[in-house]
Amino acid sequence: MTGEVRGVQLARLLGQWHALPGRRRSPDYAALAGAVRGLLADGRLPLGVRLPAERELAEALRISRTTVTAAYRQLRETGHLASRRGAGSWTMLPGNHRVASTGLWTPLDDREMIDLGVAALAAPPQLLTAARAAAEDLPRYLGGAGYHPTGIIELREAVADGYTAxxxxxxxxxxxxxxxxxxxxxxVLRLALAPGGSVLVESPTYPNALAALAGRRARITTHGLAADSGGWEADLLLGSLRQTRPRLAYxxxxxxxxxxxxxxxPLRERVVAAAHxxxxxxxxxxxxxxxxxxxxELPPPMATFDRHSRVVSIGGMxxxxxxxxxxxxxxxxxxxVQRLAAVRVGVDMASPVLDQLVAVHLLADAPAIVGDRRAQLAAQRDALLGALAHRLPDWRVTAPRGGVTLWAELDGPVSSALARAAEEVGVRLAPGPRFGLDGTLERFLRLPFTLPAADLVEAVGRIAGVRYDLDRAGRQRWQEPAVIA
Ligand SMILES: Cc1ncc(COP(=O)(O)O)c(C=O)c1O
Incomplete structure (x- = not known):
């Protein structure tokens, strides 16, 4: 069990469940059961979570208890709920199905492939200049052994200045x-988490973080993010911290x-206080x-609200x-930092001096480089959004206000099947379930806008082609859940 969800919280997650598609044909209890299944499939309601008692949910939804009883019965029959008399009911997937994520994420070397699996930009033109300048600086370091477990001082100062700014x-x-x-x-995990320790993560989240957690055999609980609105549901996130008291949250x-x-x-401040x-x-x-x-505009860094050394921030180039x-x-x-350095000497001793010097030069030119990147990303994002609106108008996307990815809500639970079909037409995709733990998130697809606009438009055209082929081929091709192992 990963915690419980209260009646009012579930009611909020369910939102306008009365207005679901196909609603007119189905009775209230079936619509309610369908809405709960939808939350499970989207990862917004975690597996193993205890649902509110029937009476409590009935009160929160202002419907009769009989309707909730019938909905829970149907969820049990379809394998989405397990109940034990006196103990309550927990969410599950039919057949106790769980899809493991290796989180392994490697770019392909196939040059014909449009790789939308990796969300990262090619190097900026200033990288070569920075590398040449770094080589010029290197003699200053050659007289020493070259091991700097916490990093060369110039880079540590430049990074510290970035936080101060x-x-x-x-x-x-x-x-x-x-x-x-x-x-x-x-x-950080090696230092802070004993094997088997508990960690709260967002769902969906970054797959390689899940892989790192799997490496520590972490017990993971999830906080489901809303696809459209603000993402984090404040009450649920703070409630999860209070109820499960995880060792760490990522x-x-x-x-x-x-x-x-x-x-x-405001949520940053509340999360830091609740974590403490x-x-x-x-x-x-x-x-x-x-x-x-x-x-x-960026809100203050999370660590701004930290008075008790609870927040460890990580970032990079x-x-x-x-x-x-x-x-x-x-x-x-x-x-x-000293404790981390002690752990680190047992892993890789230190980072390469030359690369650190390159980073120093890039950070010195940050306004120009990052300004160009933002302009490039905004244009590519808009090209991607335009292509999606044109070729896949049934998909729901919200324009992100930053970063390099958007999270598309598809017109069916076809993400893994679509990724398989897209690979055949030269587009590599990261399907929704890669970003979760339980094999859910099949109605979502991450799309990065890190490639040139022309590639993004071409990729969307190919994806649209295979999307409609999936329908023509019938349901058989994508009924089987995709196992990622
Ligand atoms: C959220 C997040 N964390 C960490 C990483 C890994 O970054 P790095 O290349 O600095 O190891 C990525 C890369 O995609 C990321 O998206």
Whole structure:
């Protein structure tokens, strides 16, 4: 069991369940059961969560208890609910089906393929200039052994200055340079999470974070994000922290991967306070913080609200600059950084000095480079949205105000089948279930806008072709749940 959902909370999640498609033909209890199944399929209602007692839900929805009883009965019959007398009812999927995610995420080398599986930009033109300048700087370091477990001081200072400029005073001894954000996450988990420890994550979330958690054999609970509105449901998120008191929570508050949501300032403050009260440490992944689009204003960093060293922030160069650089960092208290460095010497000792020098030069040119990236991403996002509106008008998409991905709600639970069919026409897709734990999220697809506009438009055209082929081929091809192993 991963917690419980109260009557009012479920009522809020269910929203306008009366108005669901096909509603006119079905009685109230069937519509209610269908709406609960929909929440499960979308990942907004986690598996293993205890539903409210029948009377409580009836009161919250202002319907008769008999209707809720009949809806729960139908959910039991379809395998979406397990009940034990006196103990309550828990959500599940038919046949106890769970699809594991390896989270393995590797770009393809096939040059003919339009790869929408990877959400990262090609290197900016300034990278070569920065690399040449870094080579010029290198002699300053050649007289030493070259091992800097927390990173070279110039880069730590530049990263610390970036936080200070965002309104979060930070000194270099609070920064540890890592070999990418993924490495930062892995190191923090090694330090903070005993094998089998509990971690709360968003659903959907970044697949490689799930892989890192699987590596620590973490017990994962999820907070389902809404696809359309603001993303995080404040009451449910704070309630989950209070009820499950996880050891850690991993959150992506800036342009969340994959949904693109931006967590507002008041919720940041409440999450940090609730985490502290629950004894939960927060790992805040700021991978996309440099990429607000359309002049979107950023709320203060999560760590601004932290008075008790509960927040560890991680970030890196990959999204605004280039993934091939493999430079990331952790921002924590100075003693935590020292402990992380001690863990790190048992893993990889230190990050390459030359790459760190390249990062220093790129950060010195940040306004120009990042300004260009934002303009490029906004144009590509608009091209992608335009192509989707034209070729796949039944899909629901909300324009993200930053980051590099959008989270499309499809016109059916076909994401995995679509990804398989798209591969055959030269488009690689990351289907919805890759971003969750339970094999749900089949009605969603992450689409990055990191490729040139012409590639995005071409890809959408090919996807639209196979989408309608799926329907012509009948349901057989996509009825089987896709197992990712
Ligand atoms: C949310 C999130 N965290 C971490 C990473 C990994 O970043 P890095 O290349 O810095 O290891 C990514 C890359 O896609 C990401 O989207």
């Amino acid at each position: 965002r309104g979060l005073p930070t000194s270099a001894d609070q920064i540890m340079v890592t070999s990418g954000t993924q490495h930062a996450l892995d190191l 959150l992506i508050p800036e342009f969340q991967n994959p949904t693109g949501h931006l967590m507002p300032a 009260a629950a004894g939960t440490d927060l790992i805040v992944d700021e991978s996309f913080v440099d990429l607000p689009l359309d002049g979107t 990959s999204k605004p600059y280039w993934g091939g650089l493999r430079i990331g960092w952790v921002r924590a208290s100075a003693p935590q």
